[in-house]
Amino acid sequence: MKTVNLQVRINEDLKQEVSSILKAQGLSYTSMLDALFRQIIKERRIPFAIALPTITSDDTPTPSTLNKNGIYEQPKASLKASDAINTYGTTTTKDDVVISFDKIDKTGILNIRIDPKVKTLTTAILKEMGLTISQTVTIVSKQIQFTNDIPSTIHRPEWIDAINNNLWTNEDLNTRIKIGLNQAKKGIGDSAEKVFNDLLKDL
Structure with a gap:
């Protein structure tokens, strides 16, 4: 599948914290944002509520x-x-x-690989909303930071970066391979021939 590099400027501390939260769930920024962008294209909206975490009156900012x-x-x-x-x-x-x-926030660069069509369509839709991809990435990152989880209204990606050794141990990978083989034997999911044919279409 053809992909292009997308660079996003984001607060470095926020990036590291969210990366850890995603990693604990077997996800990466790339897989999470790919799912988010595809949902934005499908629904033509930001698929989650933007809100600050609930606080008590004692935690309300002081005058x-x-x-x-x-x-x-x-x-x-x-x-x-x-x-x-x-x-x-x-x-x-x-x-x-x-x-x-x-005080100036310490910013870093977030590099993700993404389908060029997804990047183009997402950029166009967000522009109509008055947003940029960078702003959207920061917004969703803050929501993940607040709740320590992906917003429930975002459809989790069907695929996960299972082959990335930084995310999975050998035991985890072997377990998932066995699950995949068992599903294949039971006829669950697409055939290998269809998957490879679909991949070849994007080459």
């Missing part, structure tokens, strides 16, 4: 996180001039100058 207009402010870090200017024997004045700046 100190709001500015005078009632708007949340980006967290800031402070740096004293004396913290930065300490070379060449420089001394600080009586009143230190404090510099404030926005």
Whole structure:
């Protein structure tokens, strides 16, 4: 099957956390996003509710996180001039100058392989919604982080990265191969001939 590389910028900590959650379920970002994108194409919508995790009133953000207009402010870090200017024997004045700046999230690159038709159609549909693929990946990643699971309304992929040694032990792989052989003997699923013919169509 022909695939193309898709690069998405995402918060590195979020990427690592979600990757671990998916790995525990035998999935990868590629398999999860492939299923999500195909569902977006089929249903022409984001197939899950976007919501923050439920919190108690005690956990509600305090007024100190709001500015005078009632708007949340980006967290800031402070740096004293004396913290930065300490070379060449420089001394600080009586009143230190404090510099404030926005904290910048550490971002990384998420690389996935995807069917070019799926990429094109998903990009077009999301554009009509005012979204990009990067934004959509971040949204679904945050939902997985909140619930420690894939949103229940996303159809889990029928195939899993079983041949990836980073996801499965040899014992797990052998067990799944046996399950597949037993299903084949009982006539469950498509024949090998049909599967290979379908794959050849994409070559």
